[in-house]
Amino acid sequence: MARVNNWQLGREMSYWYPEARPQKQFAAVFDTNKCIACQTCTLACKTTWTSGKGQEYMLWNNVETKPYGFYPLAWDLNLLDMLGGQNWDESGELPVYTGSTIFESAPAGERVLGWRPAEEDYAYANVGEDDCAGQVDGGTSLENSHDMAWFYYMARICNHCTYPACLASCPRGSIYKRPEDGIVLVDQGRCRGYQECVRGCPYKKVFYNAMTGTSEKCIACFPKMELGIQPQCFVNCIGKIRMAGYLNTPENAREDNPLDYLIHIKKVALPLFPQFGLEPNVYYIPPVHVPTSFTGQMFGPGVAKAIETYRSAATDADLAGLLGLFGSSERVMTRWRRIGETITGLDDDGNVLVSVPLREPVHIRPAFDPVQQVTRMNCT
Amino acid sequence: MKHQVLIKMLTAAIALVLSANCGHTVVTTPEVHAIAADRITLDPDDAIWENAPTHIAKLIPQDLVEPRQMEPTTAEVRVKAIMKDGQIAFRMEWSDDSQNDAPGPRKPVDAAAVQLPAVIQANAPAPQMGEQGMTVEIAYWRADWQASVNGRPDGIQALHPNASVDHHPYEAKPLENNEEARRRAELRYAPAKALGNVRSGPREAAFEDLIAEGPGTLTPAPARHTSGIGKWSDTGWVVVFVRPIPNGFSATRPTQVAFAVWEGTHGEAGSRKMRTGWINLLAK
Ligand code: SF4
Ligand code: SF4
Numbered sequence: 001m002a003r004v005n006n007w008q009l010g011r012e013m014s015y016w017y018p019e020a021r022p023q024k025q026f027a028a029v030f031d032t033n034k035c036i037a038c039q040t041c042t043l044a045c046k047t048t049w050t051s052g053k054g055q056e057y058m059l060w061n062n063v064e065t066k067p068y069g070f071y072p073l074a075w076d077l078n079l080l081d082m083l084g085g086q087n088w089d090e091s092g093e094l095p096v097y098t099g100s101t102i103f104e105s106a107p108a109g110e111r112v113l114g115w116r117p118a119e120e121d122y123a124y125a126n127v128g129e130d131d132c133a134g135q136v137d138g139g140t141s142l143e144n145s146h147d148m149a150w151f152y153y154m155a156r157i158c159n160h161c162t163y164p165a166c167l168a169s170c171p172r173g174s175i176y177k178r179p180e181d182g183i184v185l186v187d188q189g190r191c192r193g194y195q196e197c198v199r200g201c202p203y204k205k206v207f208y209n210a211m212t213g214t215s216e217k218c219i220a221c222f223p224k225m226e227l228g229i230q231p232q233c234f235v236n237c238i239g240k241i242r243m244a245g246y247l248n249t250p251e252n253a254r255e256d257n258p259l260d261y262l263i264h265i266k267k268v269a270l271p272l273f274p275q276f277g278l279e280p281n282v283y284y285i286p287p288v289h290v291p292t293s294f295t296g297q298m299f300g301p302g303v304a305k306a307i308e309t310y311r312s313a314a315t316d317a318d319l320a321g322l323l324g325l326f327g328s329s330e331r332v333m334t335r336w337r338r339i340g341e342t343i344t345g346l347d348d349d350g351n352v353l354v355s356v357p358l359r360e361p362v363h364i365r366p367a368f369d370p371v372q373q374v375t376r377m378n379c380t
Numbered sequence: 381m382k383h384q385v386l387i388k389m390l391t392a393a394i395a396l397v398l399s400a401n402c403g404h405t406v407v408t409t410p411e412v413h414a415i416a417a418d419r420i421t422l423d424p425d426d427a428i429w430e431n432a433p434t435h436i437a438k439l440i441p442q443d444l445v446e447p448r449q450m451e452p453t454t455a456e457v458r459v460k461a462i463m464k465d466g467q468i469a470f471r472m473e474w475s476d477d478s479q480n481d482a483p484g485p486r487k488p489v490d491a492a493a494v495q496l497p498a499v500i501q502a503n504a505p506a507p508q509m510g511e512q513g514m515t516v517e518i519a520y521w522r523a524d525w526q527a528s529v530n531g532r533p534d535g536i537q538a539l540h541p542n543a544s545v546d547h548h549p550y551e552a553k554p555l556e557n558n559e560e561a562r563r564r565a566e567l568r569y570a571p572a573k574a575l576g577n578v579r580s581g582p583r584e585a586a587f588e589d590l591i592a593e594g595p596g597t598l599t600p601a602p603a604r605h606t607s608g609i610g611k612w613s614d615t616g617w618v619v620v621f622v623r624p625i626p627n628g629f630s631a632t633r634p635t636q637v638a639f640a641v642w643e644g645t646h647g648e649a650g651s652r653k654m655r656t657g658w659i660n661l662l663a664k
Contacts, residue, residue, distance in 0.1 A: 052569025
């Protein structure tokens, strides 16, 4: 095992291979507060990439309702249980993870601490997760049986991790991380279907295909990203919760890079289960209405601060403006700027891709239309 | 005939004679003896195997590379070998109380392999998949491939009869009368197949020929030359591997052979396997 730097943990950690960061790293921010669980992203991915034989059960993109939704079943709970209670040291300026990662907790003879979902664990995506927990008889009112008046939607794709457990798990070296953009791919010519990656990925974002006999995973729509266009699940997102781009390390963060700004400068978007140790590259703006005792475990120690920052967007023109760029263009916006009330997304060469107003103008239409001689309801 | 009598005498001189349940005597040898036979067979039940002595190969867990096989599972494999006209056939038989031939997530399949040094030499390559510059040849058999060769259709319903599939785009009406366009559309959703990585059905053979120069280097051999049949019974698997005789192999020029077994029930695949070290392979 090599020693590598994982900035999300605030420390070095052990990994199967030496640190080799790509020239640039594919990354994304998902705003959980805006997701409506319409599953358009799931369908966009499904029709594009996983409509083949053996892919029927696969959702490279899935959206699950937390806390009771999982795909596959208990993907997070099982590993948290195996890993056991772990701690962060929050006494310094930056939190430091004092617990053990899945690489550091690998049992004898294993490459990582992992487990393999059974077929049936994939079989019921979304079924029952939004249902009330008890029978409601006619005439009675619904009482909340689990004492939790909250839930939220978690959209999940492969995190194209800096230290992928899928890659570390493969004894054949069939998985590689592209040096040009950090996208993690399974070499379909080399894979022999051992399913070690399925066992190793804590996010369960590699899937075994019984009809090709190989494991398959999210490819971050690399043919699109190479053309400067965001992936399918991003451009089709109804809630406009997503932004794809490239992320620098914290010491190289640029104010004018949208992802650097949200993740490193504002720290409003946080990694998913950073304690696993993979340095995942999909970042979540945590749900503001969920107790931080829950989200803290999922997104790390920065949760309370991130929520506070997010809530301040109403008075923070930069943050509000940048959030307004989400879903405004299918192009990858690697740069952004705000001038007054106008926020602009640009590419690396400074070409303007899109401009949006800080606040959408409000149009009030009179209820009576004199041309058509009708009265209409205004619905917004 | 004379030849065979001589073989039996020679074998007896070094053999341990055991009484088997069925009443036949099982002649075991400390090496694998490849017996010159009248004919070669793909069939594990062929009577010709009765003429060949058995080598009982003890299996040990793969413990060289991670992920390792931590718990011993399949204890031994009973091996016989016959030769005829440039072909050598190995018959591997092992106990297994469950037939794992339907692949899926967390459902590895039963499998077995026969390994030989690519070149006969005094210094054999490292027994675990060879080493750099010292190639090994591996013939690999898999239970799901056998099921495919035996006629199991290629589709999710063959594995899950109640599975319902809304729609496969390549089965759309406009492609119905254009087989080439339909095939291209299907391959678009099967990248491994499009790359020629035939790891599943439909298949022509339940076998794959591979070469390796150490763990993690397994590569398809330039051509497939192994054939055979794997059969399941309540007691386990019997698989016959027929391949060309190793170049230069003769009564005066022995070589080595190694075996491996993967038990699907125990999650064995890839480096999680039970294997032997090199065993002397003698031409008799
Ligand atoms: S999320 Fe899983 S599949 Fe994706 S790169 Fe990380 S370890 Fe690999
Ligand atoms: S398309 Fe967007 S809003 Fe709809 S479920 Fe997916 S992430 Fe949520």
